[in-house]
Amino acid sequence: MAQKEAQQRRPSIHDVASHAGVSAATVSKVLSGVTTVKPENAQRVLDAVEMLGYRVDPLASDMRRAKRRIIGAIMPEFESEFFGQMVSELEGLAEQRGYTLVAASSRESEAREKEILARMHDWRVAGVVLAPVRNEHGPAAAFMKANGMTGVLIDRVLADDAFDTVSADSAAASAEVARALVGMGHRHVLVVGLGQQAATVRARLEGFRRTALELAPDIRIDVVLCESDVEPLRALLHDYFSKGAERPTAVYSLFLKGTLVALSEFRRRGWHCPNDISLVGFDDAEWMQVTWPAIAAVVQPVREIAGNAMEVLFRRIEGEGGPPRARLEPCKVLMRESVGSPGSVPHSGGGDRQ
Amino acid sequence: MAQKEAQQRRPSIHDVASHAGVSAATVSKVLSGVTTVKPENAQRVLDAVEMLGYRVDPLASDMRRAKRRIIGAIMPEFESEFFGQMVSELEGLAEQRGYTLVAASSRESEAREKEILARMHDWRVAGVVLAPVRNEHGPAAAFMKANGMTGVLIDRVLADDAFDTVSADSAAASAEVARALVGMGHRHVLVVGLGQQAATVRARLEGFRRTALELAPDIRIDVVLCESDVEPLRALLHDYFSKGAERPTAVYSLFLKGTLVALSEFRRRGWHCPNDISLVGFDDAEWMQVTWPAIAAVVQPVREIAGNAMEVLFRRIEGEGGPPRARLEPCKVLMRESVGSPGSVPHSGGGDRQ
DNA sequence: CAATAGCGAAAAATCGATTTATCGGTTAGT
DNA sequence: ACTAACCGATAAATCGATTTTTCGCTATTG
Numbered sequence: 001m002a003q004k005e006a007q008q009r010r011p012s013i014h015d016v017a018s019h020a021g022v023s024a025a026t027v028s029k030v031l032s033g034v035t036t037v038k039p040e041n042a043q044r045v046l047d048a049v050e051m052l053g054y055r056v057d058p059l060a061s062d063m064r065r066a067k068r069r070i071i072g073a074i075m076p077e078f079e080s081e082f083f084g085q086m087v088s089e090l091e092g093l094a095e096q097r098g099y100t101l102v103a104a105s106s107r108e109s110e111a112r113e114k115e116i117l118a119r120m121h122d123w124r125v126a127g128v129v130l131a132p133v134r135n136e137h138g139p140a141a142a143f144m145k146a147n148g149m150t151g152v153l154i155d156r157v158l159a160d161d162a163f164d165t166v167s168a169d170s171a172a173a174s175a176e177v178a179r180a181l182v183g184m185g186h187r188h189v190l191v192v193g194l195g196q197q198a199a200t201v202r203a204r205l206e207g208f209r210r211t212a213l214e215l216a217p218d219i220r221i222d223v224v225l226c227e228s229d230v231e232p233l234r235a236l237l238h239d240y241f242s243k244g245a246e247r248p249t250a251v252y253s254l255f256l257k258g259t260l261v262a263l264s265e266f267r268r269r270g271w272h273c274p275n276d277i278s279l280v281g282f283d284d285a286e287w288m289q290v291t292w293p294a295i296a297a298v299v300q301p302v303r304e305i306a307g308n309a310m311e312v313l314f315r316r317i318e319g320e321g322g323p324p325r326a327r328l329e330p331c332k333v334l335m336r337e338s339v340g341s342p343g344s345v346p347h348s349g350g351g352d353r354q
Numbered sequence: 355m356a357q358k359e360a361q362q363r364r365p366s367i368h369d370v371a372s373h374a375g376v377s378a379a380t381v382s383k384v385l386s387g388v389t390t391v392k393p394e395n396a397q398r399v400l401d402a403v404e405m406l407g408y409r410v411d412p413l414a415s416d417m418r419r420a421k422r423r424i425i426g427a428i429m430p431e432f433e434s435e436f437f438g439q440m441v442s443e444l445e446g447l448a449e450q451r452g453y454t455l456v457a458a459s460s461r462e463s464e465a466r467e468k469e470i471l472a473r474m475h476d477w478r479v480a481g482v483v484l485a486p487v488r489n490e491h492g493p494a495a496a497f498m499k500a501n502g503m504t505g506v507l508i509d510r511v512l513a514d515d516a517f518d519t520v521s522a523d524s525a526a527a528s529a530e531v532a533r534a535l536v537g538m539g540h541r542h543v544l545v546v547g548l549g550q551q552a553a554t555v556r557a558r559l560e561g562f563r564r565t566a567l568e569l570a571p572d573i574r575i576d577v578v579l580c581e582s583d584v585e586p587l588r589a590l591l592h593d594y595f596s597k598g599a600e601r602p603t604a605v606y607s608l609f610l611k612g613t614l615v616a617l618s619e620f621r622r623r624g625w626h627c628p629n630d631i632s633l634v635g636f637d638d639a640e641w642m643q644v645t646w647p648a649i650a651a652v653v654q655p656v657r658e659i660a661g662n663a664m665e666v667l668f669r670r671i672e673g674e675g676g677p678p679r680a681r682l683e684p685c686k687v688l689m690r691e692s693v694g695s696p697g698s699v700p701h702s703g704g705g706d707r708q
Numbered sequence: 709c710a711a712t713a714g715c716g717a718a719a720a721a722t723c724g725a726t727t728t729a730t731c732g733g734t735t736a737g738t
Numbered sequence: 739a740c741t742a743a744c745c746g747a748t749a750a751a752t753c754g755a756t757t758t759t760t761c762g763c764t765a766t767t768g
Contacts, residue, residue: 010478012754023718028756036716055476060754063417064723078442084432088459091432095458100477103457104449105442122409123454124364263644272646290617291645292626366724377748382726390746414724418753 019048072120089306159326171207173331178211192258249342250278274340293337373402426474443660513680525561527685532565546612603696604632628694647691
């Protein structure tokens with residue numbers, strides 16, 4: 001019979017009301033903490049709620065309210081540790097405030113990004129956390145602006161005149177990487193970057209370049225940019241190293257996939273880090289500290305970014321005005337074994353394993 | 355002024371109705387494709403929709419419908435490639451059918467798992483895709499059963515008498531690993547597993563053990579199980595290798611974190627794969643093919659699992675009866691460089707890098 | 709003692725859709 | 739010619755809550 005009851009539809013606020021011998025309005029008031037209810041009645045409502053196992057239907061509840069308690073999150077992908085952690089954090093923070101997070105992946109496509117945004121607009125979400133595919137000037141942000149949505153932009157973004165932004169302080173982190181590499185004696189570095197994500201990657205590149213040139217005016221900085229996909233990068237890197245030109249003593253990759261591709265290219269050529277070449281990557285991952293050598297990386301402050309994004313988003317949702325703020329969170333740079341001084345050991349010709 | 359319009363509230367079905375000079379019911383019918391509407395009126399409705407930029411409010415729509423078009427997904431975590439891809443796939447599949455996916459992470463906690471499930475029940479989701487923290491017999495599945503929710507269990511699950519299940523064929527994959535290792539001459543293997551996730555991990559362990567013993571009755575199989583967290587595993591592994599007993603020639607980790615921890619332990623001791631010890635892990639990751647050595651791994655068919663889970667879930671949502679089915683999807687085993695024949699090169703004492 | 713204020717709770721309106729019942733106006737059937 | 743069936747469309751009920759309005763009753767006050 002318990003089974004049979006389970007199949008029944010869930011009790012509504014009216015069921016509770018009739019069980020407690022009061023009206024639905026009274027039930028709603030008790031549950032939302034309005035104090036103008038006679039204690040005796042309040043208790044009867046609470047008892048009925050307990051007895052029936054009643055829970056408010058958030059859908060019906062949001063229906064009547066002005067603002068719905070749903071937050072939308074749009075990430076370029078879910079597969080990487082960075083965005084995975086980000087969604088996890090955002091979900092927790094939304095839940096803490098009684099909101100539900102609806103997450104969707106734009107799969108690195110601006111078109112999909114806009115479609116998802118339109119769907120979220122249909123849901124009349126209270127706010128959106130958008131990690132744009134490219135930067136703050138894409139069609140998605142334009143859509144949000146045009147439709148008067150409230151939101152915050154994170155990650156691949158520097159500053160915007162319509163929305164608050166929260167991202168890692170790429171420039172400062174890159175400067176630190178530059179200081180470390182130059183300090184170790186590197187005078188020829190290859191930087192691997194993505195062309196499309198203009199703002200952030202440019203900041204990472206410029207942050208590195210400025211500090212490096214400042215400390216060592218004679219340094220040579222090569223740059224390989226790929227447009228969006230990873231596959232072409234593989235070819236680009238292969239070409240770069242095949243040109244027969246002088247081999248750089250270090251590679252600084254401005255994004256995770258670039259680090260993977262660089263490592264893969266080193267494998268193919270039989271180069272070892274850090275003796276044959278040093279490697280630092282933007283974005284940390286769990287595996288980087290257990291491989292041999294451990295890969296040096298810039299760790300983005302996921303928790304801080306998520307926390308600030310939600311903080312500022314809820315302020316806007318609650319109606320705070322004022323011009324949009326651009327926030328930068330500091331990164332940590334972990335110099336692991338993949339980085340060393342150049343020339344301390346002669347380059348191995350490649351091929352000799354172990 | 356376009357800006358001002360954007361700030362206004364969105365048009366409702368009644369706005370469209372009055373613009374088209376018909377009733378709201380007619381608008382609803384046109385939009386849901388009912389054919390009993392005079393073509394002329396249908397066109398006027400369509401025009402009004404176009405003009406006002408009207409879109410159905412899914413919240414209000416779901417309110418009236420019997421089944422709401424929301425699917426819940428609960429994963430133990432979002433940080434790993436496996437579950438990241440899984441959520442991504444599920445999200446796409448739900449979207450294809452006009453459903454919205456609400457994803458939440460149980461953070462490896464059964465208590466949280468149940469809370470999330472309760473919240474999803476509040477939302478009256480049409481169905482749930484649950485990847486349980488432990489196995490199909492946890493409190494979460496019990497909750498779903500008790501409340502008559504429709505759902506499908508995936509990943510850490512073998513079969514259930516109340517819900518359909520879809521998971522990787524761990525046993526078969528483990529048997530293949532056993533064949534490979536035994537074939538290469540390994541006669542002493544350490545298996546690293548998680549104790550809590552009874553069903554799946556036991557299947558992986560038994561699949562390995564049975565085939566290994568069948569092919570080489572003299573094989574020695576050690577097992578290190580940790581209860582749930584990873585930190586204790588680190589200590590357990592350290593103890594195991596410190597006991598001074600004979601070192602196994604290969605390690606087979608039944609889950610990703612175990613592979614990471616094993617690698618980490620090898621690092622500490624200065625052992626190299628595959629000369630000092632071979633390593634195979636359940637669960638593949640992108641980095642495993644670019645590190646040196648590349649790590650051998652069992653690749654779970656994420657896309658197939660997600661596809662089948664959604665397939666079977668929607669069948670149940672549409673009211674299909676019959677006993678629950680347990681589905682196993684075959685894995686691929688990638689034997690990379692971390693695996694070799696034992697004794698082909700003498701063990702290095704450790705410490706000598708590169 | 710009548711008028712007013714105050715209190716707690718019920719009744720009714722509302723949110724934005726879908727679905728059912730109803731209703732003129734034809735057309736067909738007997 | 740009178741009823742039945744049908745068609746297209748509208749009015750009304752519904753989903754499950756919240757919010758506003760109304761209402762009955764008691765307590766205060768001039």
